[in-house]
Amino acid sequence: MPRILIVDDSPTIRKMVRASLRALESFDFVEAANGLEAIEQVAIGPVALMILDLNMPDMHGVDVLKFLRRHPGSRGVPVVVLTTRGDDSSRETAIAAGATEYMTKPFVPHALLSAARELLGGASE
Amino acid sequence: VTQNFPDFLDDYFAECEEHLAGVRRLLLALEGSVGQADINRPVLDELFRHFHSLKGISGMVELRQAEDLAHRLEDYLRALRQGSAILSADGIDALLDGTMMLEQVIGVRRSGGTFPDGAVVAARIATLLKAPTAASIDTPNRSHGVARQSAATRWRCTFVPSAELVVRGIRVDTVRERLASAGQILDAVPRVTANGSIVFDFVLAAELDIDVAASWAADGIQVERIEADAPAPAAPFPADPAEPDRTSSGAAATSHFVRVDLARLDELMRNVGDLVISRARLADTLSRAEGHIPAGEWRAVQENAIAIDRQLRTLREGIMRVRLVPVGEIFRRMPFVVRDLARETGKRVRMDLQGQSTEIDKFLIERMMDPVLHLVRNAVSHGIETAEERVAAGKRPEGTIVLSAATAGDIVCIDIADDGRGVDPDEVIARAHAAGLALPPGAPDAATLLSLLCAPGFSTRDETDRASGRGIGMSVVLAAVEELSGTLRLETEKGTGTRFVIELPVTLAITDALIATVAGETFAVPQGAVREVVEIPVDALLQVERNEMMPYRGGALPVMRLSRMFGLPDSSRDRLHLFVVGVAGAAVGIAVDRIVGQREIVVRAIVDSLVKVDGISGATDLGDGHVVLILDPAKLARQMRERPDRLIAAAKGATA
Secondary structure: OOOOEEEEOOHHHOOOOOHHHHOOOOOOEEEEOOOOHHHHHHOOOOOOOEEEOOOOOOOOOOHHHHHHOOHHHHHHEEEEEEEOOOOOOOOOHHHHHOOOEEEEEOOOHHHHHHHHHHHHHHHHH | OOOOOOHHHHHHHHHHHHHHHHHHHHHHHHHHHOOOOOOOOOHHHOOOHHHHHHHHHHOOOOOOHHHHHHHHHHHHHHHHHHHOOOHHHHHHHHHHHHHHHHHHHHHHHHOOOOOOOOOHHHHHHHHHHHHOOOOOOOOOOOOOOOOOOOOOOEEEEEEEEOHHHHHHOHHHHHHHHHHHHHHEEEEEEEEEEOOOOOOOOOOOOOOOOHHHHHHHHOOOEEEEEEEOOOOOOOOOOOOOOOOOOOOOOOOOOOOHOOOOOOHHHHHHHHHHHHHHHHHHHHHHHHHHHOOOOOOOOHHHHHHHHHHHHHHHHHHHHHHHHHHHOOOHHHHHOOHHHHHHHHHHHHHEEEEEEEEEOOOHHHHHHHHHHHHHHHHHHHHHHHHOHHHHHHHOOOOOOOOEEEEEEEOOOOOEEEEEOOOOOOOHHHHHHHHHHHOOOOOOOOOOHHHHHHHHOOOOOOOOOHHHHHHHHOOEEEEEEEEHHHHHHHOEEEEEEOOOOOEEEEEEEEEOOOOEEEEEOOOOOEEEEEEEEEEEEEEEEEEEOEEEEEEEEEEEEEEEEEEEHHHHOOOOOOOOOOOEEEEEEEOOOOEEEEEEEEEEEEEEEEOOOOOOEEEEOOOOOEEEEEOOEEEEEOOOOOHHHHHHHOHHHHHHHHHHHHHO
């Protein structure tokens, strides 16, 4: 099954994201608690969609994005940046680094779901 | 009401606890940096991230007060990181107070109550952010922690991740841990190789055994030596010398931990409890079948039974271990309480924590929190004198409170000691008189003092009442300790100090017990509570007024006959067996007819209030189909000492 990767250092947020996207039944969900783990997931298999936090230990989400966009295999992966309001990085920074969509926490579950559906296109049906 | 994520509150509270524990630890580490321009950057970063996460998750569960508070604290930390503010004494106070308030807000969301007013903290931080700072003029070295120059050889370790390795549990995080335990990681970055795959490059400063390094190849790690003249890389994760607790810092160490709902562990424990009972049943059946089984077969059966016994005990101990958490979890917040209260009362107090890694059951930790907090607050309000009084008494102006924990076998000992003024027996007696409490004749010993301090209605000074702990008094402390089958002890010397010792069983659900009979009825007595078992002839008992006493170590102890307590006929034997329970001054002898053995019992609490009798802590099934009552010796002893006649009368009423 194609995979959706949820990257956030908060286990509570990862669980909430997963619950919000529960309706996407034809996908496997994988989680990563930091940037290096996220990149490892990308290294070992294709990812259909990534939900990415920015302020994480050791490797900032923006650096994860920049890396992904340099990697031929994941250049096209849609990434929803999901970051806490008032974060150091603005929407512009994130989009410039390669984010496909930018949303802030607290988020509304169905808003995240519809963004995910849109980015996955026909695959989410 | 949380509209979007109603089912995640427990996750939220659990994660908040982790962040708050981290914040407390880091704030203590930061306290030493007050007024310095060069603050430990990794500590600031980690602290910032904790508040940032608290803000994020609080927003998700729509706890606006917490979100806002965390946001303010984060603002201040951001200013510190950017060098636009300097960490002042006011600043650390605001961080400490803000953290306490954040904790309160989360507590109110969890258990109800009134939200504290966060505007105060917000205003304080706004003032701090406006204050001009020396640091904003000259901050040459603040932007990054500087890696200490390590003399160790440098190695480039390249890890190639793969799905196969993940299956074997080898992931970038475990590799990082492995490297970190071999030396100091100076750099960790992902890299896209020429053929488009992804690898991770680590730079490690370590004295590596070349054979060990070579063996890592099987786990996807290639190691090569970096020649000395190669340029040294920048250090994004310098090891932090001030870091007190490596295992809880950063993401690297967290991947091995699984968060488990305590209810699931309770369930497992119940299952093991059932197994213990089934095992006892099997033993009972086997003992009756012994004569019918050929001797050769019997030996095999017995060997198997013994093996099951042993394995069951291992399983039980394993599950108990899983439930254990370091007592540091409740200890770490105490310095904050002390600090705050000391400031309020104008005293100088230093707090020492010892044995923080001592592990006790999660259930016990939660219930011990308030009693320990109360005793620590008491030590500040009642124990430690003002600096002037201390100097006048020839002591150092700064008082010391030592909070320590240790385990001895199945018992955990929590010890709260201060070097303050001690408990004044005359004052206690005067107040006990005023409160209309009955007093034993003669000079009170420590146990008597403690029982007076813990008597309901023994009031303390008003102004310290408020300070001494959220409306719980010593009577509640004692009740909480006894409810957990623990004991509370007082040692004090006027002018020198006071020490409270709490002793608790490490875990509750399954325990070793002595099994005794009284007029054909069977009772269980938890072994941890029994100090000694003695046997004396009935005619050696002394009659003192309406109570029976037994000679014991040159003195006499009051005797409680279980037969009388439960309205059963007295034994016709001419010898009695007695359990000596309770601590030195408050010990009593509990008399039974016979002691029939020692067993592992599964404690089941009695929840039906009609059946609830003081002095009975629960019931158990010994495996022979009989339900047996478990005595609560500490409570029996205390009630016996306080009101022997009333207790016996009440017990008769309850069982009649």
